[in-house]
Structure formats: structure tokens, C-alpha cells
Amino acid sequence: MKIATWNVNSLKVRLEQVLYWLEVSNCDVLALQELKLDNDNFPKNIFIEKGYHVIFNGQKTYNGVAIISRYPILDPEYDIPNYDDIQKRVIAGTINGIRIICAYVVNGENVNSDKYIYKLNWLDQFKRYNENNLKVTDRLIVLGDYNIAPEDRDVYNPIEWKDKVLCSIPERKHFKELLELGLYDSFRLFNQNNQQYTWWDYRNFAFKRKLGLRIDHILISESIKKIATECIIDTVPRNNERPSDHTPVVLTITTY
């Protein structure tokens, strides 16, 4: 079973790329972020006609998340419970007995902004949510755009990015605390190399020059770790015409 995350930066613009990638990647579950459209404009029928199950939590212009699946999606949940957040950043469902949480973590703009405060508060709530989910299931996958580069090796120029948003110590502490709950950064179970990025700025030929950050992640619980066989970053879609600035991350697990 293949489970992937992809920040598409407008599903309207990227719909054909998403449909094509679903076919060629042989992916079973795809978590999408930054739909940038409301629920009324979500192209639900296009996915259903192709045999997918789909749940979505959209918002006009900003944010918006969805899960596309070849298998039925049970117990859908929208947003973080008991957290009054107007922004649509979380959606969850159970697929083949695995609880799947798709998240679009706050960007934070810069470390002196109100949005950064919101990011840190949001991450507090997200931690509580994951802690509670781990109390009720040991089969958990938490994937999405975390907007955090966990370590210096996840950054093309750690000196330039030191203490900047996406790399600051408080953000990295939040990421580490998620791992301390009993989650694993699945990509790092299989790949220890530098320059393994999931996002590249549109400007200044950043992708061609390999100037990126690893900010999209697939975190997995202990039970999923035991059946995980591979986690890769698929950089192919970043070469598309009108690409998203993010590219998919794909986890493979064995299921019986």
C-alpha cells in the first residue's frame, strides 16, 4: 500500500497533474494540502468517476485539505477537535484500519509576526491531537506540509536559514515533541542523505540549483514502522509545466 502527501498549491490549477500522478505513481492514498478552493468547488465527481473515495475540508483562497483513496474512508474527522480554528488545515479518516491524519501546518511568515505566534499555538493543539489519537490507535500515519525543516541537513543553506521561520529552534522543538510522542519521520528511516528536499522556491531557478527545504513529512507510529518498507521523495512532478512548489512524498507499507 502506498500513501503519499502533496501540497498542490491550488487544486484548480493542479487537478490534471494530480490525476496523472495518481495513475503513474500507483498510489493508494493521497493527502492533499493547499487546495485553495471551498467545498462547493471541490472536483468530487471527477475523483469518484475514476473510482476513488474522497473526503475534503476546503476553504476559499487559502488552506484546504483532502484525502483521496482507492479504499473506503471511514470515520472522517474535520479540523482539530476542541480547537476553535477558522482555517481549514486538518482532515482525518480511517483506511484499511489505519488512522490517517492529513495536515497543513501554519507557515508562520517570519519569527516576529503574529502568524508565527499562531503557528506555535497551532502546533501545541496539533501535538495534543496526535497524543489523543495515539491513545486510541497504534496504527497512525500523520502526513502533510509541516512547514518545518527538522534539521540543518534538511536545508540547502543552514547558515542563511538559521533561526528563520521553518528552521527556528521553537519550531524544531515542536517537531521533536511529535516524535517523542512515539512517531517516526518515515523518510529518515530509509534515507540519511543531505539535499533531500520537498519544496523549492519558484524564484531564481531554485529547483534546478537544488536550493530547497525538506518540510513535507510522513510521520508514522511504531506499528506502522514495523511494516514500512520505503519512503521516497518523488521530484518528477516538480519538473511539470506550471508545477506546485512542493513535490510528493510517498510511503510504502506491506499489508496483508
Place this chain on the structure above:
DNA sequence: ATGACGAAATTTTTTCGA
């Protein structure tokens, strides 16, 4: 150089993302 590139609404300019 509070810029660049790309998307969307606020639309021929501004706001936001990373």
C-alpha cells in the same frame, strides 16, 4: 532589493506563501 515567482482576489495592483 520588504525583490524574485505563482496563485487568487482585493483584479492592471495587492496579499500571501516559502
